Amino acid sequence: MSSLHLYNTLTRSVEPFVAKVPGEARVYVCGPTVYDIAHAGNARPAVVFDVLVRHLAAKGNRVTYVRNLTDVDDKIVERARERGEEPLALSARMAPIYQADMRALGCAAPTHEPKVSETIPEIVALVATLVANGSAYVAEMPSGARDVYFSVRSFEGYGKLSRRQIDELEVGARVEANESKRDPLDFALWKGCSTDDAFGWASPWGKGRPGWHIECSAMSAKFLGHGFDIHGGGMDLIFPHHENEIAQSEAAHPGEGPLARVWMHNGFLNVDKEKMSKSLGNFVRPCDIYESNDPEALRWVYLSVQYRGPLSFDLEKTDTRVVYPGVDEAERRVDYVYATLDRLHAAAASADDVEPGAKELAAFARVIDGARKRVEAALDDDLNTPVALAVVGELAKASNELCDTLEKRRKDARLLAVGGALAVRAEVALRSSLDVLGLLHTTAEAYAERTRERRLRVRGLDVATVSAKIAERVAARAAKDFARADVLRAELDASGVELADGKDGTQWRVRV
């Protein structure tokens, strides 16, 4: 068994993963701020770290996976005010949408999914600890409200994650004017409310709410303790969010070592080489993509690139709708793998207890029996999912070739028995490889049904019309009227329906 190596932002190098407690892995990932529906960029870390967690578990680790939901935040307050809604009502509405979008993408629910609003006592206690040991101070605002700030210069290791020098930060800092801060670099742990009816919670410093970074320090400590194994999130969180998390948590636990041993950061989605973002307006949401494509195809797209690099996400606007060529391509691959799984399952039926010895199948056996280990090795190499997908592709190809061979030589009972046994192994290897990637979670039938339904809708077709034309063509073929049959085929093809004439009649499917 190979061993897992991960790129650690803290050391800027790939290093062997060594869990604090052998056999256990504690992972914390920064979840979304639920002020709006997630866009496709927000979903990347969910997929990336879902694969990490699956891989850790497949390697025999007991994994505790925490991904928070930030439901208290300036953006939420602002958006809620715009809509005349209570902040917590807004976030309570958005959180389930996020969860459903991620579930559709094949992301398993985290072990714990804490909310800021349910962690207030822990946050207040953490802030109080930092005030008590001199890492933070209370500042009176002109309005009479009291804020609490973290004193950045009091923390010796500040900048170690993002490799920033405090003094250089200060020069280039675009810092909001705030006279109550002792140093422009200091950041808020607690924001006091200026009026009593404002949104907030009671605290030793009056009514208020947590600053942006403190929540994650409190929530990770609550469920994982100080000094857990892996902390993940998007690259834009390195500074200031994760830098500040480190400062707060390590200042609150002096002498207890680093907050997390490994820091992992995923790259962004790019549209036309620019970062996908709300402010640029160049974003699409998973729920938009699900109109055109299967969620599993979108997941395939995320996995087709190594997680640290940028992922270029293409979209093209047609007259009537937006299409996603990359997702379309991925969906054809998903189709292919589901179809392969189906064929293998059929071929496996002829498996029999025979001693192996079919020389002509030896090459297939090599590919099939080596595949799962190659997937593991790829994931061990800092989650090299593109290579893992390549292995899946090679396994599927060998599987199809095996099935072709068995169909061609269906009279050879011994070969069928040996080949069937091989098909059983191929099916297991393929399933297991896809499982660790979180792909192909449903049955081929269910997938075919839901994609057919969606593709018909997208193309404005209905089953009755298609079926009628197919029936007409079947009759024409039976009457050897191939000219008429070909006209009907061409018509269907033009509308996006592909036909496959087989021994068991004519099958059809709608193109992506």
Next chain:
RNA sequence: GGCGAGGUAGCCAAGUGGUUAGGCAACGGUUUGCAAAACCGUCAUACGCGGGUUCGAAUCCCGUCCUCGCCUCCA
């Protein structure tokens, strides 16, 4: 300005010193009444540019051009 990522065949994308990445598109073939699917083959001795180290470099070193990100809310 500081820190960081990247430029690999028509397109997407692995690979960090020597032996096939993989996929898509295109074209040719096996199969088929014709097709589709599947499979085989071609495109593919490609690695931004210029030097250097080496028996050997996409991979290491120096220089250089370009793209993008973070430094302000951001996955």
